[in-house]
Amino acid sequence: MAxxxxxxxxxxxxxxxxxxxxxxxVWAAALAxxxxxxxxxxxxxxxxxxxxxxxxxxxxxxxQVPLNLEMAAEKSITDIALAIxxxxxxxxxxxxxxxxxxxxxxxxxxxDKVRACVDRLLAAGIQVSLxxxxxxxxxxxxxxxxxxxVELHTGCYADAPDAVTRDRELQALVSAGNHAMRQGLILNVxxxxxxxxxxxxxxxxxxxxxxxxxxxxxRAVLVGMERAxxxxxxxxxxxxxxx
Ligand code: PXP
Numbered sequence: 336m337a338x339x340x341x342x343x344x345x346x347x348x349x350x351x352x353x354x355x356x357x358x359x360x361v362w363a364a365a366l367a368x369x370x371x372x373x374x375x376x377x378x379x380x381x382x383x384x385x386x387x388x389x390x391x392x393x394x395x396x397x398x399q400v401p402l403n404l405e406m407a408a409e410k411s412i413t414d415i416a417l418a419i420x421x422x423x424x425x426x427x428x429x430x431x432x433x434x435x436x437x438x439x440x441x442x443x444x445x446x447d448k449v450r451a452c453v454d455r456l457l458a459a460g461i462q463v464s465l466x467x468x469x470x471x472x473x474x475x476x477x478x479x480x481x482x483x484x485v486e487l488h489t490g491c492y493a494d495a496p497d498a499v500t501r502d503r504e505l506q507a508l509v510s511a512g513n514h515a516m517r518q519g520l521i522l523n524v525x526x527x528x529x530x531x532x533x534x535x536x537x538x539x540x541x542x543x544x545x546x547x548x549x550x551x552x553x554r555a556v557l558v559g560m561e562r563a564x565x566x567x568x569x570x571x572x573x574x575x576x577x578x
Contacts, residue, residue, distance in 0.1 A: 425546075
């Protein structure tokens, strides 16, 4: 069965709205763990709009489940990642003007830049995942860089305007996922997943990890973090395909 990575960036988004000390994403991580999170995910953006360096350092020392650091393939952020040493880093594209991550990393177009970052992380014993679109060529390019995992972008599936498009996007994810797993890559997914649309994704055979943020934090504001995580975990368990 796939594991649940809870992205707690938006706890920090609320804190940064007032540049204050609350709510603390470190507390949120502890509650997410109590609710059944298997992984805590944070994105240390170059513009520091939500998660701060201090958060990543404290989370590294306090979370009991593995920490997954999302980051751009930039030298300055790679230096920080190496200093903190999370067990997993996921490389994502980053644009300052975007509201959230748009599209997957262009591993083919930015091969040298991505390789420079990947090589340093792998040499430090950090597991590396590349956040890419469900595209066979991007998967092949990722595999060539020697990373252990890919995270397929589920945004087109999540944003599909109708059932036919959604089913087509689901099939694209399934076939890209199979392509990745045939090459020995660990298969992760994420972006735009909600309590309503997660079922068919959680049912993908061989899936290792789902990274889910916005919908869980949105629900947590109303029902509490622990319950919001537990409810998502239950959906993943209910829809998991038999191995
Ligand atoms: N995976 C990656 C690589 C992301 O960049 C994000 C958004 O930060 C997520 C998963 C979570 O997306 P969402 O907040 O839409 O659940």
